[in-house]
Amino acid sequence: MGIYLNVFMEKNSLLFLKTILFTSELKLPKIVAIILCVR
Numbered sequence: 001m002g003i004y005l006n007v008f009m010e011k012n013s014l015l016f017l018k019t020i021l022f023t024s025e026l027k028l029p030k031i032v033a034i035i036l037c038v039r
Contacts, residue, residue, distance in 0.1 A: 019035055
């Protein structure tokens with residue numbers, strides 16, 4: 001987990017971290033699909 005956090009922080013992908021946290025808690029692939037659509 002630490003390595004992943006370092007990589008994300010280097011890429012400044014706070015949104016991605018929040019998305020992963022939300023997906024882990026809610027376990028809803030809809031969030032990922034929405035983000036992919038936004039991108």
